[in-house]
Amino acid sequence: MALQVYNTLTRKKEPFHRKPGEPVTMYVCGPTVYKPSHIGHMVGPVIFDTVKRYLTYLGYQVTFVVNITDVDDKLINKANETKTTVKELAERMTADYHDCLKKLNVTGIDHFPKATEHIDGMIGVINGLIDKGYAYPAEGDVYFNVTQDKDYGKLCGFDPEQLEVGSRIEVSGRKKNSGDFALWKCSKPGEPSWKSPWGEGRPGWHIECTCMAISLLGKTIDIHGGGLDLKFPHHENELAQSESFTEQPFAKIWMHNGLLKMGSGKMAGSIGNVLNVADALKHVGGEALRFFVLNTQYRSPIDLGEWDPREPGNPVIPPGLESAKKSYEGFIRLFERYERITGLKSAALQAPTKVNPERTFVEPVFAEYMTRFREHMDDDFNTGGGVGVLFEMISTLNKIGDAGKLEDPSRADAKAKAAFIEGVTLFKELGQILGLFYETSxxxxxxxxxxxxxxxxxxxxxxxxxxxxxxxxxxxxxxxxxxxxxxxxxxxxxxxxxxxxxxxxxxxxxxxxxx
RNA sequence: GGCCUCGUCGCCAAGUGGUAAGGCAACGGUUUGCAAAACCGUUAUUCCCCGGUUCGAAUCCGGGCGAGGCCUCCA
Known part of the structure; x- marks a missing residue:
């Protein structure tokens, strides 16, 4: 089976439109850097890093971009609250974000463009949109006119007319339609601002993604990713303004990952159950955390289980993470066994990093595992299914180890030992596709x-x-x-x-x- | 009010028309001085409920119940 990917735009799985060997461009919406990253911020990066790993394994040349939003209302408010500057806060939180990515082995991101470094480009896009009649300036602001975009709402399946009916937001005085959104906002005194044809101001939220995606990856990108929460309004607006500007399809595939949840509730600052990455890492390894994210198919919500840190006596870690940590120990033990049997460090074990159609196995069962793992990954990156295959492999390898008495040098069966090593090598190969097996024990x-x-x-x-x-x-x-x-x-x-x-x-x- | 998901063992989870993967937890056994680790076995005749389509449904359709997300700057 060839690779299939679910496309939010068409609401179905589609054959991947590129052939192995071809370049693939991927853009994923990144964080607003105003507070330390919580574990929810890591879900998207881990998933899309894995998407890149699998595509790379298949032979594609992937360029992966994640933007950093380093200017917006939340940053301005937070900087004021904590008596610092937007710049200083953004730099500190960007460093925190990078540190978290590193701990989770998210290494595939090629560029981290910052909004503040692309202001001129954004002004250019906004000018273009005004020239084409899609946008209008209003008292120092510039708005995108959704009624000018004939297919506005196509990503979410919204009818623009209906958007107005249930809207929680009043039509602001400067907007022509309630659905119109800001491309440029005039700044208040003391706020970060840039010179523009419409006066001092700063960019709207969506425009940075349009500008940076186009300038780094071209007018049409292959994969656009992000959390389900960004589908509307952010991606809908980004799509509308991008296609209005370029008059070409913006993204071939839109991928949306499910969000973290806690049992029947959600994780929110207002509830007080937000778990920062740094705090989680005090109790579980980055590798176990990554494994936890990948244990579920990416489009489903990821369940941490019922957990309320405010209840005294409750565990410091949600049950889902605790359980993931224990599960993950099975992986570690297998590598420890490999080290006992071979006398070699498992970290030094070299496993193939590219698919090889000629690959053969002495033990036919490993060929089956390989196939089943690939089938899961080909089916819209079903990492949860792939993880299941990995666990079955552990069981098989332990049986080979037991039957061949591999830990007893005087009785060890040479054939079994060769099979064991072949299997562990495949195990590592598949685990590396998921970005696992990178931590020092x-x-x-x-x-x-x-x-x-x-x-x-x-x-x-x-x-x-x-x-x-x-x-x-x-x-x-x-x-x-x-x-x-x-x-x-x-x-x-x-x-x-x-x-x-x-x-x-x-x-x-x-x-x-x-x- | 509108749009959209989801409901599979105590917990997590794969499976989306061909007869229920896997992990955690639990229990019994092999092994061990005892443990640990590993292995073997047990734990869903059934997939929220009720109808329907079909030779055949966890999977498709209709209705109900339950949970959740989004509806203008949440990853």
Whole structure:
């Protein structure tokens, strides 16, 4: 099956219109940088980063742009409140945003254009729209006239007439129609402003995306993405003004990701249940957080479960994240097993990064997994289905490991070992398409490679195993010395456990890990 | 009031016409000195309810109930 993508514009899945090898342009609406990123801000970037990863895997040349809105009302208000400048606030919050992206392995974004760096371009677009009769200046503002755009409302399926009926907003004095929206706003004293043909002012919300998408990616982009909440008014308006300006289709495909929810409620500042990325990362790894987002098909809402941080005694993390963290440990353990079996670092394991039609597998089951994973991804980037395949692979690989006695060098089956390595390599290949398997394990972070840490751990393990060996020599089960010795070995294991270190007594020897 | 989603095991979730993936949790077993990890087994004859279409429906249609989103600057 070839790649199919759901297009909001046509409300159906369509065959992807590009052939592998061709360039693909992708534009996704980014954040307004006025406060630290919360986990909801990461959903879109993770999803579209994964879209790029899969397209790249298939051989497309993807250019991915995410804009930074660094001037608007929220920024101005926040800067005033906190006694700082819009510029300083925007720079600080942009740095926070980049840091969050990095922690979640969102590495595919090629350009982060800032609104304030494209003001001249926006003025050009607005001028063009006025010249063509789509926009009109009004007392220092400039508005887009929705009645001039014959297919206004096509993205959301809105009838422009109806928009006025249920509208919560009064027609402002300067607008001709209630649906008209600002392309340019005249500024009040003290606000950031730029010179324009209509006086001192600043751009409207939607115009920056039109201008930056067109200037960086061309008049028609392949994929335009964003959260479902942006569909209206932002994307509808962006679409209207862009196509009015260029007289060409703005985006071939519109993709909208579902939003985060908490059980039956929503995450909102007004409720006080907003979870910042930085706070979430104190309790779960970035990789587990990314996995959590990808566990669900992107168009569905992502459920964090019922959670109210204001209730005393409630967990510090929503149940959905807690559960994702535990699920994810299965991935980590498989790589730990790989390291025990091969004596190699899993981080150094090289897996293919491009699809290879000639690829063959010694174990036919891996070819099946590969196919099933690809079928899910081809079906509108169904990462949730793909994750399911990954879990089935873990189970299969563990069985191969068990049956082949791979952790016992004297009895290990060479054929099984080769199959295991082949499978883990595919596992890594598929996981990397989802942008997973990038973090250094907690054990390594603590310093498993560190001479002193490792030396101390080996010493503790050796001493404990000496006690275990002594205890095992005593055959009489009720012997008090045997009991005492085992009490000591268990105490060591328990106390290390309290420090976050788990000891595992395996046939081939005792290993330790953090977590 | 208008537009639009969604309702699959205790929780999360894939499946959108061919007879219910997977994860978490739980329980039993193998293994282990005991654990941990892993493995085996059990846990939805049924997909909110009621009708209809069909040889066949979780999937399509109609009606109901329930939850949610958007309706002019929320990712």
């Amino acid at each position: 907690k054990t390594d972070q603590l310093g498993a490679d560190d001479k002193i840490v490792n030396g101390v751990m080996q010493l503790v393990i050796e001493l404990r195993n000496n006690l275990r060996a002594e205890a095992k020599k005593i055959t009489e089960k009720t012997d008090p010395t045997k009991k005492m010795l085992f009490n000591q070995t268990d105490l060591i294991r328990q106390r290390l456990g309290e420090l976050g270190i788990t000891l595992e007594d395996r046939p081939a020897g005792t290993t330790w890990r953090v977590g």
